[in-house]
Amino acid sequence: MKTPATEMLQVEYPIFAFSHCRDVVAAVTGAGGFGVLGAVAHTPEQLEADLAWIDEQVHGLPYGVDLLMPRKFVGAESGGMDRGSLRDMIPLEHRAFLDDLLDRYGIPPQEAKPPAPAGTAGQQRAALQVDPKSMAPLIDVAFRHPIKLIASALGSPPDWLVQDAHQRGITVAALAGTVKHARAHAAVGVDLVIAQGTEAGGHTGDVSTLVLVPQVVDAVAPVPVLAAGGIATGRQMAASLALGAAGVWCGSVWLTTRESETPPAVKERMLAASSEDTVRTRSFTGKPCRVLRSQWTIAWEAPDAPAPLPMPLQSMLSDRPRRRVEAVAERPGSPAVDLLSPFIGQVVGQMNAVRPARQVVLDMVDELVDAWMTVDKFLAD
Numbered sequence: 317m318k319t320p321a322t323e324m325l326q327v328e329y330p331i332f333a334f335s336h337c338r339d340v341v342a343a344v345t346g347a348g349g350f351g352v353l354g355a356v357a358h359t360p361e362q363l364e365a366d367l368a369w370i371d372e373q374v375h376g377l378p379y380g381v382d383l384l385m386p387r388k389f390v391g392a393e394s395g396g397m398d399r400g401s402l403r404d405m406i407p408l409e410h411r412a413f414l415d416d417l418l419d420r421y422g423i424p425p426q427e428a429k430p431p432a433p434a435g436t437a438g439q440q441r442a443a444l445q446v447d448p449k450s451m452a453p454l455i456d457v458a459f460r461h462p463i464k465l466i467a468s469a470l471g472s473p474p475d476w477l478v479q480d481a482h483q484r485g486i487t488v489a490a491l492a493g494t495v496k497h498a499r500a501h502a503a504v505g506v507d508l509v510i511a512q513g514t515e516a517g518g519h520t521g522d523v524s525t526l527v528l529v530p531q532v533v534d535a536v537a538p539v540p541v542l543a544a545g546g547i548a549t550g551r552q553m554a555a556s557l558a559l560g561a562a563g564v565w566c567g568s569v570w571l572t573t574r575e576s577e578t579p580p581a582v583k584e585r586m587l588a589a590s591s592e593d594t595v596r597t598r599s600f601t602g603k604p605c606r607v608l609r610s611q612w613t614i615a616w617e618a619p620d621a622p623a624p625l626p627m628p629l630q631s632m633l634s635d636r637p638r639r640r641v642e643a644v645a646e647r648p649g650s651p652a653v654d655l656l657s658p659f660i661g662q663v664v665g666q667m668n669a670v671r672p673a674r675q676v677v678l679d680m681v682d683e684l685v686d687a688w689m690t691v692d693k694f695l696a697d
């Protein structure tokens with residue numbers, strides 16, 4: 317295929333795969349798409365191990381790295397506060413609320429998944445890092461590898477990062493959930509804007525992909541735009557290209573692939589879920605995030621629940637309890653499974669079988685051609 321995105325990044329298909337799992341990244345890149353490793357919860361050591369592994373697998377084919385760079389978070393004005401001071405800002409009421417929730421599911425106070433060594437499958441994710449100080453070592457590691465793209469979410473990348481990446485010949489991309497954000501990205505020199513609709517898994521706004529993408533395409537032209545949110549098939553890819561996108565950026569669909577490290581019990585829940593089973597919640601990170609609905613999200617929506625805290629306090633509050641839930645939920649028959657809320661988008665309703673990531677890419681391309689021919693036939697007739 318030939319679009320501004322394939323030209324820019326020298327790939328066969330404009331299918332971008334956001335994943336925290338290095339195996340998915342390497343498989344998609346190997347299939348002619350473009351794998352992007354989500355690294356916000358990596359330690360620098362884990363990132364080094366994962367990128368070295370990807371380099372070995374992809375033999376020079378292009379891939380990228382994604383980091384969260386929010387502009388708005390507690391302590392942003394001072395460039396980030398130390399963790400101790402942030403921890404002191406978490407009200408006891410919030411801690412008591414979560415302790416009570418976990419008690420009701422019989423989850424022992426001290427049990428949390430121990431960190432797995434860097435570079436191993438299922439390595440433990442570090443707590444969400446949002447301030448520029450904790451991001452800098454990850455960027456240093458990423459720049460030591462032959463990455464072709466660096467992406468940022470939740471805010472425009474800082475000027476120094478755009479300049480540094482450009483000097484190294486690295487494409488800079490940024491996610492936008494509104495036209496205003498997309499314009500801000502273009503203004504700081506971003507090369508590729510990802511217009512992500514509310515359908516998406518993870519942090520997401522409230523405008524749908526179908527409505528957002530054409531507006532962003534017009535607003536930032538000639539900067540190419542990738543469509544994201546609710547895209548898992550070739551039909552959805554065809555629609556995205558018709559909206560003016562130069563390609564698609566998918567996250568959810570990889571979570572049930574053979575390579576994905578999603579725990580088996582969670583994969584099963586994803587395969588069984590329908591599109592109505594997701595919900596946007598602030599209860600994990602403090603910003604709206606689309607996840608699979610669970611007793612956790614239901615509890616936070618109850619009238620007696622405390623209001624979620626702003627980023628990064630809510631993720632600091634919820635990180636350990638969440639790991640305690642994950643540790644216990646792995647036991648067969650554990651009721652803790654009902655508290656698991658993996659980040660996932662509305663396309664979960666279309667994710668009904670486990671496939672290799674490579675197959676997902678090839679199926680999308682085949683289906684895209686079929687969809688295009690169907691439309692073409694309508695026009696010809």
Ligand SMILES: Cc1cc2nc3c(=O)[nH]c(=O)nc-3n(C[C@H](O)[C@H](O)[C@H](O)COP(=O)(O)O)c2cc1C
Pocket residue numbers: 334354355356382383384467468469491512515516517518519544545546547565566567568569658659660661662663
């Ligand atoms: C599990 C999960 C975690 C995500 N984490 C991030 C992230 O750290 N950084 C980011 O830019 N986007 C993140 N996203 C959003 C994806 O990059 C992508 O835009 C989104 O998944 C596209 O919509 P889809 O889920 O319908 O495919 C995440 C998505 C999922 C499903």
